[in-house]
Amino acid sequence: MATLKAVLKDKKKDNTYNVKILVVHNQKNAYIKTKYYLKKNQLRNNRVVNHPNADIYNDKLSQLINKYERRLLDISTKLGNLSVLDIKDYLESELIQNEIEFFDYVDGVISELTKKYEAELKRNGKASNRTADCYTSLKNGIQEFIKPRSELLFRHIDKKFLESYEQFLRDRGTNSGVWNQMKDLRALFNRLISDERQLLSPEYYPFKYYNVNALKKDSEPRVIDLDDLRSLFTICPLNNDEAFALDVFKLDFFLIGINAVDLYHLENNGGYIANGRVFFDRSKTEVGHSIKIEPEALELINKLRGKTKYFSFQERYSTVNNFTKYMAKFLRRIADDLKIPEFTLGYARYTWATVAFNECEVPESIIDFALGHKLSKTLAGAHYIKKKRGLMDDANRKVIDMVIYLP
Template sequence: MPTVKIVILKHQKREDDTWNVKIRITHDRKSSYIATSHYVNLDSINKKTFELKERNNPIYDQVMIDVLKIREELSKLGHAIDLYSAKGLCELMKEKLSNKPDGVNFFDFGYSFADKMLKEGKRTGENYRIAVRKFEEFIGNKNLQFSDITSSVLMKYDEYLRSLPSKRGIGNISDSGVRLYTSKIQTIFNRAKLEYNDEDLGVIRIAHNPFIKYKIPKNPVTRKRSLTAEQIRAIKSYSVPDNMTGVMIARDVFIMSFIMVGMNSVDMYYLGIPNKGRLEYERRKTMNRRSDGAFISINVEPELLPYLERYKDSLGDRSFNFFVRYSTHKQFVHKVNAHLKKVGDELGIPDLTLYAARHSWATIARNECGISMDDVAMCLNHKSGHDVTDTYIKKDWSRIDRANRKVLDYVFG
């Protein structure tokens, strides 16, 4: 058990001939000190022992109240006290003496974490904000400390989520939905421990880990969403009445994505005009996580020319006018996927989404055209896994052009 004592450090005399009264905590043969608000001169110090006089000394009485409180709090720690160093115990006791609420508020930290991500341009910050808000709905208020989040609380939250209807309105939230919410809570929990704990100094403000007992549902095996060449040709030739503009755009966007090596909706929405016959952009999903900004350059193939003309931006700011037709890229992809589902239903392709164009391009490139995995990864603008080597080798965009030409020739002939 640590020892707690009132001390005066003789060598720390101030210019006004006074000394600060301190509280010393000794633990594992090491000492650390808490400075009090009290200063005394020689009249209040025992000249033999250089300790604070006890009799008829109101300062001693006031500091002793803090000492007794510290001893009480140390006793409450029980075996957890072994996690702390002497300095860590001093930091913890300072908080106890200041009468601040114990622990760290989960919702204050969680919302702040999400906002910080959004300010850094990371769109996943919105997912974290949604996850924190959903957890707040379950708790019923914002008065929740990290120490209150136990495995039992998480298990009840799991049950609560499974009782809610799914986004599609078919059945309740599944394993993947529960994982979506609880994994965000775990990330926030771990980030808070990194920020508030300092194991080297023995400062442990969040000591437990409820995710040891509560297990987040595993990611279900993703159903492959790649299509055959026949299905892609069927989408391209799918006849749409003139009055169904939304369905026509969805059909065309799917084929455009395939022609542009699986370009996703947000990049298509913001894509600048071609530069010397090439489409050059930074992939927005990963641009902030990579030193090269996730830059990629692809050739404008002949199959794309009719679409460039059909959806031409009259101002010449971007390649396509989707930003005029739809107020945000989120609305753009939502509408495209909603209409693609109708196309898929007509053609016997269940749950058709724009992402299937990217999956299909990659699968056909590898399995039907014999393109190497490294080249497929480069075409999809994935990290190569050779970070050091990449700094020495200049990107050869013609590799993407040759691979895309093979895929387009295979599918469209």
């Protein structure tokens, strides 16, 4: 027979632990997360102590364990054929429609996505965990909005909530981030409503009354002003970390704003360098792409070479997430030093496209081609035109000359 017990596990920064229901079966353990958090000295012998709400917590936990035990009785004749994980999944499967808690659900989604990311990384040598990162940012934003953190049911997130959260984001000076936060929240709702377990009724879908797409116009392109960009190519950073990050940014720009994940994986379970070009499949679209290595890029490639891996940043940062995190940190310092708006590695791509179009008069179709976009809605995408790589190579040369050499 499986046994159940309340235990503390997974310590947080505030020194509290999540109360989990320990499931023991055939000398194997599994844990079911609850929404309760306690300090180490506040749980003793399955009872909450030394807590102002101890009676309430004990009542809630007792009800929960009793409910699980009743469910175990329903399958008592089948327990011998089940693993402890089977039992855990069975107990967790009884979710009440329309009572899904936001933070519990998003934590579960992030955990699921992270496991898939780790498996893909192990299998293919490269992967992106961007969706999990977006949901983490969303969770942190809403947690800050309703501070102190309390239970938040999805059915309580209505039009009024969305409008208040939008204003909260704008008051923090994140106008361009409103679109990202709201589209990610909408995606989370879509994920929940489409769940075959019917966890949330469509009547609680708030985006029927709140237009997320109208926010997109507020999302300005992440572009560095041309004068500020030129200053980045002439300054001497204050320390080695900033100098290193700036070299990476310059290389990224010279490679037509290659995505950070693709740059990180060059000659590192990803693309490769041969015959004066960089070859890779874009991680975002899986489109095969090739970029000519201009002399300025070659100089930086040689400068950034590693000892055990092709690039030194592949040695310094064990994952692409750490790579982008620390690049953002050091580039932010450079922006502060220059008294210019903050920027990240991703700005290289948008800025390259903007300089190409506005300053070098490169046609949009060539810019799309140079960025490695899918061309399914164009003649080239329909295989009527076979474009020459030389057209995008010429465009990149014009952009580099405009930024570095022209007055």
